Amino acid sequence: MSKNVGLPLVCMGMEGGSHFEHSSPMSSWAARSQDSSKSNMSFVVNTSAPCPPKYTNIISNTNLFSLAEQKLLTEIPLEYKNVTTNSAPLDSVFIGLERPKPSPSYPWLTSDSEILHFRYTNSDAQLKVLFFNEAAKQDGIVVIYRTKSGDGYDAAFTPPNGISRFRQFKRGRLDGLWADFEGDHCAAWLHFVNGNAVGKWLVWNKMGSLYMEADFKESYDLIGPVNVAP
Numbered sequence: 001m002s003k004n005v006g007l008p009l010v011c012m013g014m015e016g017g018s019h020f021e022h023s024s025p026m027s028s029w030a031a032r033s034q035d036s037s038k039s040n041m042s043f044v045v046n047t048s049a050p051c052p053p054k055y056t057n058i059i060s061n062t063n064l065f066s067l068a069e070q071k072l073l074t075e076i077p078l079e080y081k082n083v084t085t086n087s088a089p090l091d092s093v094f095i096g097l098e099r100p101k102p103s104p105s106y107p108w109l110t111s112d113s114e115i116l117h118f119r120y121t122n123s124d125a126q127l128k129v130l131f132f133n134e135a136a137k138q139d140g141i142v143v144i145y146r147t148k149s150g151d152g153y154d155a156a157f158t159p160p161n162g163i164s165r166f167r168q169f170k171r172g173r174l175d176g177l178w179a180d181f182e183g184d185h186c187a188a189w190l191h192f193v194n195g196n197a198v199g200k201w202l203v204w205n206k207m208g209s210l211y212m213e214a215d216f217k218e219s220y221d222l223i224g225p226v227n228v229a230p
Contacts, residue, residue, distance in 0.1 A: 042214065051209050052210070057204045058185060059073055069177055072153075072166075074163075076157065076166075077159065080141060081157075083116065091122045092118040092121060093121060096116075098114070098116075113130065113131060114130070115129070125148075128142075141157055142154065143155050151169060153169060154167040154169070161183065164182070165179070171194075174192035174195050176192065178191065185204065188204075190202070190222075196219035196221050198219050199215070200216075201222075
């Protein structure tokens with residue numbers, strides 16, 4: 001077992017609504033690895049064995065992603081890639097544009113960033129679509145979908161590629177699927193219930209081998225304190 005694995009996974013979903021997170025579950029775990037509650041999970045990194053077929057890290061693997069999750073992960077980039085002030089997602093209307101103030105805490109939000117606000121006409125849901133330049137100088141799109149009760153998701157993708165990050169929420173807290181992707185393959189996968197991590201936590205390397213496998217014996221506050229984006 002390694003306590004400081006240092007995997008650069010960026011988490012964008014957080015408790016409380018349309019937010020972004022400074023640190024990832026991996027870095028949170030490394031920073032809090034001396035917590036006595038770590039005995040409530042098994043934790044193995046740098047696994048040398050080949051990835052078991054049941055953990056093959058592709059969206060079509062129903063051991064990892066339900067059919068509903070597969071549909072959502074596939075459709076999100078297609079639904080939002082062409083969104084503009086004059087081209088709203090289906091069943092929604094444009095209600096405003098915001099230019100966030102630059103902040104050293106969130107360098108991906110610059111004076112060139114745009115946040116488009118939409119309201120759905122067939123439900124109480126609202127949508128934020130963020131356009132920004134990532135560190136790699138690629139245009140990135142983030143969508144933040146929430147109902148009034150706080151249910152929804154955060155997702156990120158870079159056209160014309162597929163989804164790169166996905167976080168589900170219920171009642172304003174992480175609840176459901178949490179996944180990162182690199183190209184067509186999943187890079188990190190776990191689930192949350194009421195803000196706490198539960199069950200398996202899987203991380204793969206770029207070759208598709210299972211880099212880390214953790215198993216939470218009970219729900220665990222993996223994320224910890226979070227920062228709220230402007």
